[in-house]
Every structure is written in C-alpha cells, then in structure tokens.
Amino acid sequence: MHRRRSVTLADNLRVLSFRVLGPLRVTISGEEVGPAGARPRRLLTALVLRIGRPVSMPTLVDAVWGPRPPPSAVNTVQSYVSRLRRPLGAEVLARTGDGYTLWADGGAVDARRFEALVVEARAAGPHRAVDLLDRALELWTGEAYPDLAHHGPAAAEAARLVELHLAGREHHAEALVSLGRPDEAVAALGALTREHPLRQRAWRALMVALHRTGRQADALAAFLAYEAVLADLGLEPATEVKSLRTAILAAPESVRAESVRADRALDRPAAGPVPAQLPAPATGFTGRAAHLDRLDQLIPEIRPDRLVIAAIAGTAGIGKTALALHWAHRVRDNFDGGQLFVDLRGWAADPPVPPIDALTGFLRALGVPPEQVPVRLDQAGALLRTLAAGRRLLVVLDNARDVDQVRPLLPGAGGLVLITGRERLTGLVARDGALPIGLGLLRPDEARDLLARLLGPARVAAEPGAADDLADACAHLPLALRVAAAALAWHPGRSIGGYVAMLRANRLAALAVDGDPETAVGAAFDASYAALPGPARRLFRLFGLVPGPTINAGAAAALAAEPERDITAALARLAAAHLLDEPEPGRYTAHDLLRCYAAERAHRDDLPAERAAATARLHDWYLSVVDGAADLLYPHMLRLPGVAPDSRFADRAAAVAWLDAERVNLVAAVRAAVGPPATVARLADRLRGYFHLGRHMADWMVVAGAGLAAARRAGDPWAEAAARLSLGTACRSVGEHRAALRHYGAALRLARRCGWRACEATTLGNLGIVGQTQGRLRAAARLLAAALAVDRDIGRRAGIANNLGQLAAVYHQTGRLREATAHFQEAVTLNAALDSRHGEALALTGLGQVCHERGLLAEAGRYLDRAGALYAEVGDRDGQALIHHRLAAVGLALDQVAPARTHALTALALSREIGDPRTESAALNVLAAVYLRAGDRRRAAEHHHRAHDVAGAASTPRQQIEALTGLAAVALADGDHAAARCHAALALHQATTCGYRVLAADAHAVLARVAQACGHPDEADRHARADAGIRAATGYALPRGT
Incomplete structure (x- = not known):
C-alpha cells in the first residue's frame, strides 16, 4: 500500500504548528486557526497525539466522548473532520482505513520539540545543556494534552512529559552548578522542591548547589527537610542522597564560594552502589x-x-x-x-x-x-x-x-x-x-549444538548419530547433557557411542528410554559419579549434608576430615565434572538437583553415624573459626564455654571479612538444626557479638531463636540462658522493650538456677539499661548496682568496667553528678587497663557530659575529643553521633553558636543514618536550642516538636522532657505564657516522676521566668528556690537557658 508523504513544516509555504503543552492551539504560518468547540478540539488533539500514524474510529470516538458515545458518534466525527479539513487541507488530514491520519512532521508539535531538546541536552556538556534546556523550558506553557485528560493514552503521555519536564528542570539546575552559577540553581531548585517535595534528584541537586555557595549547614538542613518529608510517609532517603550528605559532612566546616567549584567530588552525582550480582552465565549456551x-x-x-x-x-x-x-x-x-x-x-x-x-x-x-x-x-x-x-x-x-x-x-x-x-x-x-x-526440552538440533559447544565440533561431527543417541539418552535435558559432556571431556579417547552404551546399561536406562527428564538426570549423574575417584565421590556425598548454599576448602576439609590440600584437589575435580560449580574463586555450590542427588547418595552409601560425624565436624569447625573471630572483635563479651578458637585471623578486618563472607552459611548452619544441638547453641551464642557490631538485625533474630531451640533440645540451661540473653539484646536494639524484658527475665532465672553468675550479672546490667532507657531510673540503679556487686564478687573486670559506666550514667541522669564523675573515671581507668577502646570511649563520653553539666566546659571538651578519637578508631558511628551531640551542647554553653549548629546537624544526620532514635531526638533538641539562641523561634519549635515525637515513639522519656522544656522556652520568647506554663509544668511532672533532677531544675527555671513575666512574684520565687536547691544538691552548674 502506498504510504502518504508527511507534510513538512514549510510545505507549500504553509507552516503548521500544534501546541499541546497547555490548551490546544493550532497555527498556520503564525495565524491561529482554531478549532472552536470542545469536541472538535478533543478530536484534533487525539490526532496530534498520534501524528503521522492512523487513528481508528473507535479510538477517536473514545477520545471525544469517553465510554458512553451517542449513537451518532461516527457521523459526528466525520462532520468534525470535514470542518477541520477547511484550514488544514485534505492532504494533511486524510482518511486511512476505518479512521484518519494527521500527516504532518513531528517537529510541528511543541511537545515533540520539547522532548527532542531535553533528550539532546542529556548528551551535551553543561554550556550546551543550559542553552538547550532554556529553549525547552520556554516551550512549557502548561501540562500536556489537557483537552484529553479523560483519555487513557493521552493521560499516560501527559504524565510521561511531566516527568520529562521535571527531569529537565533538575538537569538545568545541575548544569548551572557545573558552570559555577550555584546561586541561580538554588533559587530554581528551592521552587522545585516546594512544588514536588518527593523529587529525590531535586533535593540532591539543591544540597550540591547550597554546598557550592559555601552554605554547608543549609545543605545539611536541606537533607533534613527532605528526610522529614519522607518520614511522614514512613520512608527514608535513598543511599545516594545519604552518601552525598556524608560527603558534605566530611567537607571543611567553612567553605568559600570561590573555592568550592574546585571540589570535583561533589560535582558528580553521589550515586550509591550499583549492584552487579549476576553470576557468570553458563558456558556453551545454545538454542532458545x-x-x-x-x-x-x-x-x-x-x-x-x-x-x-x-x-x-x-x-x-x-x-x-x-x-x-x-x-x-x-x-x-x-x-x-x-x-x-x-x-x-x-x-x-x-x-x-x-x-x-x-x-x-x-x-x-x-x-x-x-x-x-x-x-x-x-x-x-x-x-x-x-x-x-x-x-x-x-x-x-x-x-x-x-x-x-x-x-x-x-x-x-x-x-x-x-x-x-x-x-x-x-x-x-x-x-x-x-x-x-x-521452557521445554531442547530440539534435536539444539541438543546437538550444545554438545558441539561442550565437546568440540570435530568430536560431534565424527559421531553425529552417537551424538543424537546421547541427546536421546539424556532426554534432551540441558543439565543431563552438560553432565554427560563433562564426563566425556575427561576421557577424550572414549567414543560418544561407547559412553551412550554405558549410559543405557545403567539400571535406570529402562526408565530413561521413556524420555522422563528426572530419570535421565539420574542416569547422567550416576555415570558421572561413578567416574570419580573415591575421595571425590565421598566429598560429593558429604556435600549433600551441608546446610548452607556454599562451602570453601576449609569447611570441606573439616566435613571430610581430610587435609585441606587434598580437599582442594577433590573440589577442583568435582567442579570439572560439573557436579559442583565455583561461582567465585574458592567457593563451591551446586544445582539443587545435584544437592538432592548428593544427599540421596550419602543416605544410601554412608552409615548414619558417618553422616552425623561429618555434620558435627563441620559445625565444630564453624564454631572454632567464629570463636577466633570473636576473640579479636569482642573479647570481653560474655560467651558460653566452647572449643579451642581458630587463630587464623591477622587482624580485626580479616575477622570481619570472613564473617561477612560466611554469614549466610553460618545462619543456615544454625537454622537448619542438623548439627549437634550443643554446638548449634554455642555457634548461635558466638554470633551475637558479630550481629550486634554489624547490626544484622534480621539474621540476629533468626539465629538467636534457633539457638534457643537448640539449647532446649540439648537440655542445656546455660545455653538456654545465653540464647535468652541474645534475644533480649536483639529486641532491645530495635526498641522492642517488652519483649526484651521478657527474654532477660527468663535469662536471669536460668542463670541463677544453674549458678552462672557472669550471665546473671550481664543480664542484670541489661535489665538496668532497659530501665534507664524507659526512664525507670530508681529500678535501673538497683539493677546495675546488683550487677556490679556480682561482677566484683566473681572478679570479672570487663563486667565491672561496663556496669560501672552504666551505673554512672544513671547517677548522672538522677542528678548525682559527683558520684557519676567518680564512677565514670573508674570505668575509664578499668577499660584502659583492659585495652577495651570501645568501653573507654563510652566512659569518656559520660564523663564529658557530666563535666558539661557541672560547668567544667574545657574539661568536657577534652574528654569528648578523646572519646571521639576512640570511636573513630573502632568504627563506632553510634558513638560518633553522640559525641557531635555533646559537642553541640558544650558549644552552645560557650556561646559558640555556629560550631554548635554544625555539630548538631552532624549528630542529627549520623543518628538518622544509623537508625538511633535516642540520639536523633537529643540532636533535634540541641539543634532547636541553637535556633532559639539565633532568634529563629519557628524552627526551634519545629525541631522540639519533632524531637518529642521521635522520643515518644522510641519510649525515651528524657528526650521528651527536654523537648517539652525547650517548647516552653520558645513559647515564653513568643510571649505565649499559657503555652509556656503548660509545657514546662508537664516537663516538671515527668522529670519528677522519673527522677531526672537536673531536668526538673531546668523546668523550674522556665516556670520561674513564666511566673515573673505574668506578674506572679511568689510563684516565681518558689520555682527559683526549687531550681537553686537542686543545683546546690547536685552540682548542676550550667547557666539557666542553656
């Protein structure tokens, strides 16, 4: 059929133009020609949408009337077409099939020109991109195809163009930044993020642009604003945005606008990792x-x-x-x-x-x-x-x-x-x-091609009939063909026909003749298995007992009780026979059919005692190596007695790398529960410290639960107590305090029943930590004192150091600042003697906070700096966030508002990145105090409200009380005395109930100021005296209002 020629833009000196970005507008040589009326406009818009392509009559009817057209719809469409042809011409609007085609160049449509400019800009440099996008954005006078908003295809195309428009605006701003014009970009991106607050790219570009202008704190504030938008939806920023935030945090605190353009690292998109997890494809793939x-x-x-x-x-x-x-x-x-x-x-x-x-x-x-x-x-x-x-x-x-x-x-x-x-x-x-x-079986020609690829074309060409017979014997099943070809590859002198005869002589041959795929696989496996040397056959059978998806030479050597050098050769032999795969060097796995076959062979050929012994050896090996890693990574953490640890690791990094590589196998070994119950329970216990350090919460819950089940099967109350302790700590780490208390209670009863006093002390200490978090300070102090007494009685120095620090934290919160100082100092000394860097950092942090509240600001700064260096050394980001929070508070007390703001923003960003709501709410409170000091009462109130919400969700009353006191101070500054009194009174009530004496003093101080402002001197004096009394009793010396 002859195809009509498209009418070009200058055909017959008539320049056609269609505007669909906004209400439809049609011009010829600059003169607007209609059409008039809503329905003719819809008809022409539907034709423009598919310009140069036929549009059927049903589609046109749907575009004009929707799902309920009148009986005369077709005739009416024909009438509208006649009217449209008067200005356009029959050559432009032509009949095709049962519909019509608008023959015009795509460039006549503004949406097409807009898209072409945006797409061209993607491949252009920044100068060219700005020029192209300026022209593109000028074309955008409104959303596309508004006349057909009800029409599905038009609505979908309009949505696509809106996305293109937003992406174009983002690219335009990014190009401006690259050209050293970040101020222009900030203005454009500020508007874009207000209009479309969920645009990740826009927020990321805004952060970069703000950083380019030297406004680091504003860049971090933009991240926090975006994070708050997502938090309302229960979401978090993407990894690439968090990575950019980290890069900004790492930048110098003051960045001059004229120098930041040289910072090329931030010129590139801060993309997160791009995963590339595809395993290698199968060799010799053919057909399909x-x-x-x-x-x-x-x-x-x-x-x-x-x-x-x-x-x-x-x-x-x-x-x-x-x-x-x-x-x-x-x-x-x-x-x-x-x-x-x-x-x-x-x-x-x-x-x-x-x-x-x-x-x-x-x-x-x-x-x-x-x-x-x-x-x-x-x-x-x-x-x-x-x-x-x-x-x-x-x-x-x-x-x-x-x-x-x-x-x-x-x-x-x-x-x-x-x-x-x-x-x-x-x-x-x-x-x-x-x-x-x-997916069905391979065709005969595909099966022959696969064999040729695996065996070589010459070998198959020499015996074409035998190759076809081999394909038949393998039921044209690819896996069976691969296994058979691997067996033949090991014997280049054997004929294909001879191998087929052997395969058919197999005891499964009768079934295989019927072409059943499963039996064909069994016959091929049997033949390949029989061709292996004895040690490789035994290792293959034992592989069927491995609970995890992969195994390495060390684990295989333990499984088989053979030297690792011999096992390495056997593994290579199995991989060559395609009975095992080696997806990465030194790590082996197998198809699930082969796993099943290996397990069946093991149950058929090995005695139950032999299988049990192999499984036990594998679990013992896992336990020994994990023990060696634990000695390096968390030597002072309470553990069940175990086997002699494997000392293969040179340093902490090597231990972590091994645990990371084997994590899925270790979890499978515990969860499968096929090893000796006592060993499984101990393996679960050893992994507690790794999961805690790495925050592998899902795996931790699974392993701790499986460890509890194994301990019960073993009838071992010590192991059951350890499992309960692990479950309690896992639940506490994710804020499930009720479940944590239930597990800790069970662990305490078991520890006392079996006389395991170290576990008793550890559990009491953890119960005290939960009480401290929940604001039950008196109960927390009793529990921690009891834990400390047990540790002193049995001479467990690591427990003494830890519980001293925790008890000091409770003393600090209850206002016993002098006793807290002494306990923290003793904890610092003990942890230093034990070479426990993390414990020393925790104690120094507490010491710095107490010195801050006692008004010893220079000492506080020194302690906090020492703690920060230790946290950085051990890689504890929780601690680093806490240090920035405390340094912000110290900076505010010294009236160093700008550094305090930077520290507060850093603490907030880090705490959200690691998922620590307690430090997050504390950082929000200190940032609010910074804003109040700077006179920004609106932002101060917003941050205190947010802190109160976060702390409430995490059941951390201290931060809730601080937020209420802060809100009272903001309301007082606003002159809203009723709100200030309400917030401060509630803060005082909660602080008194929980026993936070220092926080009670702060609430009294605000209430005194409120009463004074309201003209109630007696009430003001009463609160002022209460504040002074607490300060005298506790040593609290911070100026009021800081």
Whole structure:
C-alpha cells in the first residue's frame, strides 16, 4: 500500500504548528486557526497525539466522548473532520482505513520539540545543556494534552512529559552548578522542591548547589527537610542522597564560594552502589532463540510507571537459570541502576530462602547499612521499593518456590523482574501481569549444538548419530547433557557411542528410554559419579549434608576430615565434572538437583553415624573459626564455654571479612538444626557479638531463636540462658522493650538456677539499661548496682568496667553528678587497663557530659575529643553521633553558636543514618536550642516538636522532657505564657516522676521566668528556690537557658 508523504513544516509555504503543552492551539504560518468547540478540539488533539500514524474510529470516538458515545458518534466525527479539513487541507488530514491520519512532521508539535531538546541536552556538556534546556523550558506553557485528560493514552503521555519536564528542570539546575552559577540553581531548585517535595534528584541537586555557595549547614538542613518529608510517609532517603550528605559532612566546616567549584567530588552525582550480582552465565549456551526474542520484546515495555515481570517455568534441569542468566548478561547494559540476583532455593533439599533474607541481601547490595535493614518483611519490602524508585533495575529471582516467596521481593515501577521456577506462577500472571514463558526440552538440533559447544565440533561431527543417541539418552535435558559432556571431556579417547552404551546399561536406562527428564538426570549423574575417584565421590556425598548454599576448602576439609590440600584437589575435580560449580574463586555450590542427588547418595552409601560425624565436624569447625573471630572483635563479651578458637585471623578486618563472607552459611548452619544441638547453641551464642557490631538485625533474630531451640533440645540451661540473653539484646536494639524484658527475665532465672553468675550479672546490667532507657531510673540503679556487686564478687573486670559506666550514667541522669564523675573515671581507668577502646570511649563520653553539666566546659571538651578519637578508631558511628551531640551542647554553653549548629546537624544526620532514635531526638533538641539562641523561634519549635515525637515513639522519656522544656522556652520568647506554663509544668511532672533532677531544675527555671513575666512574684520565687536547691544538691552548674 502506498504510504502518504508527511507534510513538512514549510510545505507549500504553509507552516503548521500544534501546541499541546497547555490548551490546544493550532497555527498556520503564525495565524491561529482554531478549532472552536470542545469536541472538535478533543478530536484534533487525539490526532496530534498520534501524528503521522492512523487513528481508528473507535479510538477517536473514545477520545471525544469517553465510554458512553451517542449513537451518532461516527457521523459526528466525520462532520468534525470535514470542518477541520477547511484550514488544514485534505492532504494533511486524510482518511486511512476505518479512521484518519494527521500527516504532518513531528517537529510541528511543541511537545515533540520539547522532548527532542531535553533528550539532546542529556548528551551535551553543561554550556550546551543550559542553552538547550532554556529553549525547552520556554516551550512549557502548561501540562500536556489537557483537552484529553479523560483519555487513557493521552493521560499516560501527559504524565510521561511531566516527568520529562521535571527531569529537565533538575538537569538545568545541575548544569548551572557545573558552570559555577550555584546561586541561580538554588533559587530554581528551592521552587522545585516546594512544588514536588518527593523529587529525590531535586533535593540532591539543591544540597550540591547550597554546598557550592559555601552554605554547608543549609545543605545539611536541606537533607533534613527532605528526610522529614519522607518520614511522614514512613520512608527514608535513598543511599545516594545519604552518601552525598556524608560527603558534605566530611567537607571543611567553612567553605568559600570561590573555592568550592574546585571540589570535583561533589560535582558528580553521589550515586550509591550499583549492584552487579549476576553470576557468570553458563558456558556453551545454545538454542532458545524464540524465548530470547520474547524476552527482548520486554525491554521497550519498561517505563517509569510500570514494573515488567517475566516468569520462566519448566522442569528441573531444563535450563531455566541458564536462559535467565544468558539473557540477563546480554541486556544488562539496559539497566544502569544495577542487577540484583538471588537463588531462592525453592526446590533444594534445604528450606527455601525466606523472603526477608532475600530482601536483606538486596538492601545490603543497594548500600543500606546493616543496622538500617528492617527486620519486618513489610518494612523491608517498602524500603526496597523506595531505593528502587528512579532506578532502572534488573532483578533475577532464581529457583522460586511459589508466589508467596516472590511477591515481597518485587521492587517498584521502572525495572524488570525475571523469575525462574518449576511451577507456573499463575497468581503472578493474573494479578501482576507477569509474562509466562514455558521452557521445554531442547530440539534435536539444539541438543546437538550444545554438545558441539561442550565437546568440540570435530568430536560431534565424527559421531553425529552417537551424538543424537546421547541427546536421546539424556532426554534432551540441558543439565543431563552438560553432565554427560563433562564426563566425556575427561576421557577424550572414549567414543560418544561407547559412553551412550554405558549410559543405557545403567539400571535406570529402562526408565530413561521413556524420555522422563528426572530419570535421565539420574542416569547422567550416576555415570558421572561413578567416574570419580573415591575421595571425590565421598566429598560429593558429604556435600549433600551441608546446610548452607556454599562451602570453601576449609569447611570441606573439616566435613571430610581430610587435609585441606587434598580437599582442594577433590573440589577442583568435582567442579570439572560439573557436579559442583565455583561461582567465585574458592567457593563451591551446586544445582539443587545435584544437592538432592548428593544427599540421596550419602543416605544410601554412608552409615548414619558417618553422616552425623561429618555434620558435627563441620559445625565444630564453624564454631572454632567464629570463636577466633570473636576473640579479636569482642573479647570481653560474655560467651558460653566452647572449643579451642581458630587463630587464623591477622587482624580485626580479616575477622570481619570472613564473617561477612560466611554469614549466610553460618545462619543456615544454625537454622537448619542438623548439627549437634550443643554446638548449634554455642555457634548461635558466638554470633551475637558479630550481629550486634554489624547490626544484622534480621539474621540476629533468626539465629538467636534457633539457638534457643537448640539449647532446649540439648537440655542445656546455660545455653538456654545465653540464647535468652541474645534475644533480649536483639529486641532491645530495635526498641522492642517488652519483649526484651521478657527474654532477660527468663535469662536471669536460668542463670541463677544453674549458678552462672557472669550471665546473671550481664543480664542484670541489661535489665538496668532497659530501665534507664524507659526512664525507670530508681529500678535501673538497683539493677546495675546488683550487677556490679556480682561482677566484683566473681572478679570479672570487663563486667565491672561496663556496669560501672552504666551505673554512672544513671547517677548522672538522677542528678548525682559527683558520684557519676567518680564512677565514670573508674570505668575509664578499668577499660584502659583492659585495652577495651570501645568501653573507654563510652566512659569518656559520660564523663564529658557530666563535666558539661557541672560547668567544667574545657574539661568536657577534652574528654569528648578523646572519646571521639576512640570511636573513630573502632568504627563506632553510634558513638560518633553522640559525641557531635555533646559537642553541640558544650558549644552552645560557650556561646559558640555556629560550631554548635554544625555539630548538631552532624549528630542529627549520623543518628538518622544509623537508625538511633535516642540520639536523633537529643540532636533535634540541641539543634532547636541553637535556633532559639539565633532568634529563629519557628524552627526551634519545629525541631522540639519533632524531637518529642521521635522520643515518644522510641519510649525515651528524657528526650521528651527536654523537648517539652525547650517548647516552653520558645513559647515564653513568643510571649505565649499559657503555652509556656503548660509545657514546662508537664516537663516538671515527668522529670519528677522519673527522677531526672537536673531536668526538673531546668523546668523550674522556665516556670520561674513564666511566673515573673505574668506578674506572679511568689510563684516565681518558689520555682527559683526549687531550681537553686537542686543545683546546690547536685552540682548542676550550667547557666539557666542553656
């Protein structure tokens, strides 16, 4: 059929122009030509939307009237077309098929020109980009296609153009910053973030622009503003924004505008890690051309508002993973946001991977610190969707069991998820629009090609009939073909025909003739297994007993009770036979079918006692190596008696690296509960310190629970007490105080029952910490004093040092400042003698805070500086946030407002980054005090309110009381005496109830000022005397109002 020629912009000297950015406007050579009337405008807008393409009559009718057109709709459309042709001409608006086509150049439409300019700017340098985007943004006179807001295709296109417009504004501002014009960018981005407060890129660009102008504190304040917007939705900033905040925090405190342009690190987008988790593709992949074409067709369907899902289903060994990885590697350049991969082990002998474990791995790969990974499935899924927003991600979910395992792992729109599994995930197809891709056996030519790739073309060409017979014997199943080819590769002199004869002589041959894939795999496995030397066969069988997904040579040597050098050779032999895979150097895994086969062989060929002994050796090895890591990382933490520790680690970094690499295997070893219960319980106990340091909360909960179950199976009250202690500390770390108290109570009863006094002291101390956090200070003091007495009685120096510091903290909060000073000083000395850097830093922090409240500001600064250096040395970011908070308070007391503001902002940023609500609320309060000192009462009130909310959610009353007292001071400065009295009275009540004497003094001081302002001298005098009395009794010496 002859295609009409598009009418160009200057055809016949008539220049057509269509404006759809805003209400439709049509001009010819600059003269507006209508159309008049809403329905003709809708009709022409629908034609412009698809300019140069035929538009069917049903589509035009829907555009004009929607779902309920009149009976005369078709005739009316024809009438409207006749009217439109008068100015446009029949050549431009022509009949095609059952509809019409608007033949005009795409450049006649302002939306097309706008898009072309924005896209061209992406590849341009900053000077050119600013010029192009200036022209593009001038075209934007309103949102696109408003005349067709009810029409689905037009609405979708309008939404796409709005996103393009916003991205163009962001790019324009970024280019201005690159050209050294950050002030212009700040103005533009300020407006953009107010209009669209959820635009991550805009906030990030605003932070950079503010930093470029030398306004570091304002850049941090912009981050906090964005964080507050997200917090209202239960979300957090993406990793790249947090990384930028960290870069700004690391910059000098004063940055001159003329010098910051040289800071190239901040000129680049502060992107978080781009994950690249795809395993290597299978060698020799062949065939599946139709399936690859179907997958390729998905790429253009990816849009910012849509998640594309494909589900590959087929029997075991059919090549689902090989297809998925081959295609994923082929298209990975289309996913600049990264590629995530997880083997869900849905059909392995071990339990499938729980969705929370898979999510934890994804979040860590996307840069989420372990302490910020949620332990609840819904929260972890929400965080994944937040991080995936705006990223073009490829997610491969391999070996899925069912829809329930998959659905929590789906990111938000804008990417592609590729799933493999044996079952058809019909629920995902029906509800989520997943594309089902069924995978069958290889065709004969594909099977022959695969063999040629694996064995070499010459060998297959020499025996084409035998190659076809081998494919038949393997039921055309890729996995069976690969195993058979690996066996033949080890014997280059053996004929393919001879190998086929041996395969058919196998006892499973009768079943394999029927082409059953499973039995074909069994026959191929049997043949490859039989060809192995004895030690390799034994190691392969024992691999079927390994609970984790991977194993290294050390673990394999323990499992087999053989020297590591011999095991290394056996592992290499198994990998060469394709019975094991080596996804990374020195780490081995296997297909789930092979795992099942190995386990079956072990149960068939090895005695139960031999299997139990192998499993016990593996768990003993894990326990010994973890013990060695614990000796380096947390030597003073209470532990159950164990085996001799493995001293393989040269330093702390090596110990952490090993634990990080083996974490999934260690968790599996505890959770599978196949090892000796006593060993499993001790392994769970040893991991407590690692999880605490790394804040691996989800794993900690799982392992501690499994450790408790193992302790009960072993009938070991010591191990049960340790498990309860671990569960209590895990719950306390995530703010679950009721659950923590329940577990600590059980641990205390068990420890006393079995006479384990060190555990008794540790548990009493932890109960005291919970009481301190909850504001039950008298109970906390009693508990910590009891813990200290037990530790002194048994001579446990590490416990004495720790509980001295905790008791000192309670004395500090109850106003016993002199006693707190003495206890903190003793704790500093003890921790230094024990070479416990972390304990020494904690004690110095407390000492600095007490000196601050006693008015010894120079000493306070020195102690806090020493503590900060120790926290940096051991990598404790919680402590670093706390130090910045305390230095802000000291700076405010010295009337050094600018440094105090910087420290407060740093403390707030760090505390939010690590997920510490107590320090966050404290930082918000001191920042509010800074704003009040600077005269910014509005921001002071906002921050105190936020501090009160955060502290309330975390059940930390001290920070709530400080917020109330601060709000009272703000209200007093505003002249709102009623509000000031209300806030201060509530603060006084809560401080008195909890026993916070210093905070009670602050509340009395504010109430005295309120009463004086209201003309009540007697009331003012009463509160002033109460304030003075507390100060005299406690040694509290800070000036009032600081």
